[in-house]
Amino acid sequence: MKDVGIGEATGKIILMGEHAVVYGEPAIAFPFNGTKIVATLSESATATNTVTSSYHTGKLADTPDNLANIRALTARLQKEFGASAFHLQIDSTIPAERGMGSSAAVAVAITRAFFDWQDRPLTEEQLLFYVNFSEQIAHGNPSGIDAAATSGSQPIFFLKNKEIIPFPLHLDAYLLVADTGIKGQTRAAVKSVAELYEVDQAFTSNHLQQIGRLTRHAQHAIMSNHPQELGLLMTEAHLRLASLHVSNSELNNYIRLALAEGALGAKLTGGGRGGCFIVLTKSKDDAIRIGRKLKVAGVKDAWLQGLGVYQYA
Ligand code: MEV
Numbered sequence: 001m002k003d004v005g006i007g008e009a010t011g012k013i014i015l016m017g018e019h020a021v022v023y024g025e026p027a028i029a030f031p032f033n034g035t036k037i038v039a040t041l042s043e044s045a046t047a048t049n050t051v052t053s054s055y056h057t058g059k060l061a062d063t064p065d066n067l068a069n070i071r072a073l074t075a076r077l078q079k080e081f082g083a084s085a086f087h088l089q090i091d092s093t094i095p096a097e098r099g100m101g102s103s104a105a106v107a108v109a110i111t112r113a114f115f116d117w118q119d120r121p122l123t124e125e126q127l128l129f130y131v132n133f134s135e136q137i138a139h140g141n142p143s144g145i146d147a148a149a150t151s152g153s154q155p156i157f158f159l160k161n162k163e164i165i166p167f168p169l170h171l172d173a174y175l176l177v178a179d180t181g182i183k184g185q186t187r188a189a190v191k192s193v194a195e196l197y198e199v200d201q202a203f204t205s206n207h208l209q210q211i212g213r214l215t216r217h218a219q220h221a222i223m224s225n226h227p228q229e230l231g232l233l234m235t236e237a238h239l240r241l242a243s244l245h246v247s248n249s250e251l252n253n254y255i256r257l258a259l260a261e262g263a264l265g266a267k268l269t270g271g272g273r274g275g276c277f278i279v280l281t282k283s284k285d286d287a288i289r290i291g292r293k294l295k296v297a298g299v300k301d302a303w304l305q306g307l308g309v310y311q312y313a
Pocket of ligand 1: 014017018019020021022099101139141143144145146186190270271
């Protein structure tokens with residue numbers, strides 16, 4: 001066993017396919033290096049498990065309910081390793097509850113830190129097993145895409161319960177990732193789609209299947225470097241997600257603004273109902289200009305993501 005165990009993870013961006021992926025449709029996601037989380041584990045100075053984080057500092061048992069996943073995950077790992085009482089420190093730049101996969105990322109970082117602390121090798125399978133255990137508690141019915149995207153280093157094509165296929169994202173375009181500053185509600189949004197499915201299966205499954213179709217087309221658009229086509233597919237995916245009631249007026253307004261300013265496409269990303277959205281632009285200048293306009297309109301934060309053809313800091 002080591003004195004200190006360290007684990008890291010990144011945020012994630014779902015480019016296409018959120019919500020539909022829960023119903024077996026494909027999704028495209030990538031790790032988002034603009035944001036990161038580090039978990040550090042060491043033996044507790046007291047006989048109690050303690051935590052230092054932006055949410056809570058003190059006894060782990062006293063953490064608020066939105067950290068129930070962390071309590072359950074650490075309890076499980078501690079029991080399985082027969083580990084002593086620990087102190088867990090969480091340092092994160094991933095905005096919480098904004099569709100960037102912060103709950104999965106914290107689970108990835110903690111699992112890695114635990115195995116590192118105990119000086120044991122960790123396989124990809126083990127990692128996904130523990131992260132999915134934690135995500136069941138955080139999200140109720142996760143597809144597993146957040147776990148896969150926050151633990152890897154490459155863009156992925158993802159199908160629930162199937163092999164995860166990494167691929168190079170070479171696209172002659174820029175992606176602006178913007179945070180509405182409004183907490184998203186992934187758990188509630190996933191549940192409400194499930195309820196809509198119960199009430200009107202034909203309507204709901206039609207939209208979900210069409211999102212699946214758009215994602216498959218997006219895969220071709222990416223592979224053949226057709227950003228304009230990808231943009232149109234993204235915007236249509238957003239409209240279909242809005243029809244499934246997982247958008248909100250702020251997201252819709254920002255997306256309308258981005259499109260009016262010449263974006264190739266724009267959509268919410270992740271669970272929706274707040275959180276982040278993504279804007280595809282042809283040029284870096286467009287991305288910067290639209291990012292500025294969005295900030296003036298009220299967006300809290302914005303990042304630029306390289307899509308492979310152009311790389312920049
Ligand atoms: C959340 O980042 C993505 C959703 O599709 C839920 C999931 O796939 O677990 C909304």
